[in-house]
Amino acid sequence: LTPIQLSAERLQRKLSGEVAGDKRSMLDRYTRTIVQQVEAMKTMVNAFTEYARSPSQNSAVLNLNELLEDVTVLYHENYTEVTIKLELDPSIPLIMADGVRLRQLVHNVVKNSFDSIEAGGWIKLSTRGVKELGLQYLEFSVEDSGDGIADEVADNLFEPYVTTKTTGSGLGLAIVKKIVDEHSGIVWVEKAEQGGARFVVRLPAISQRDNKLQTQLQSNKDTEVMP
Structure with a gap:
């Protein structure tokens, strides 16, 4: 998941200076959506890992x-x-x-x-x-x-x-x-x-x-x- 997020952020930085107007807004919106969804998936994966792990008490x-x-x-x-x-x-x-x-x-x-x-x-x-x-x-x-x-x-x-x-x-x-x-x-x-x-x-x-x-x-x- 982290590589997907980093790739989306890198793509936005690389292309933001090459497009303008509506295309720039579209690029920002789509990459922001990708990053937000990846963060949501990370949260779900971490929560599932926490729930599924065997108890080890100290x-x-x-x-x-x-x-x-x-x-x-x-x-x-x-x-x-x-x-x-x-x-x-x-x-x-x-x-x-x-x-x-x-x-x-x-x-x-x-x-x-x-x-x-x-x-x-x-x-x-x-x-x-x-x-x-x-x-x-x-x-x-x-x-x-x-x-x-x-x-x-x-x-x-x-x-x-x-x-x-x-x-x-x-x-x-x-x-x-x-x-x-x-x-x-x-x-x-x-x-x-x-x-x-x-x-x-x-x-x-x-x-x-x-x-x-x-x-x-x-x-x-x-x-x-x-x-």
Whole structure:
């Protein structure tokens, strides 16, 4: 795909000085279309590769609040026309997770919300701890001010190639589901109180025993590297 894109761009540069008027406009339009379609195909290929690849986790203790704060900095800088709200519970439990994969999950869900709202809208990222049947979980949600998702679409929204958008690969939320499954969690979408969509991810928290063990291992590691 890259050679096709480079060839189209080179062709435009080579011929742009040799044609004028309507022919110049036609050349620009056709080469621009080629480049845009190649970029779209690249996006689809990359998304399919990401979805199809075998999981290879590099898990470590993770505080999701810190990851969310890092990720939202990028969106604050690039989506100034949209308000980003953070409601992060400082007492959330830690989780054992692959930070790279979780970052991809967050990006996909947040990007999906940004694509669903117009300028002047907002999205809200929230975290909290949840206890169910004696087990502790971390719950992360992304809510937006968009139009919401129709019930008939919501039931299959995390399946590959199911999308409400006219662009994109249709794999973004399928990848989210795959990453959640890799971490023994669950994900769902529901109607938000103010009419938009609310995506919820629930992941198992580190047990108190595992947390103490990880703290001890880290303490031992720090002691070993001290001069």
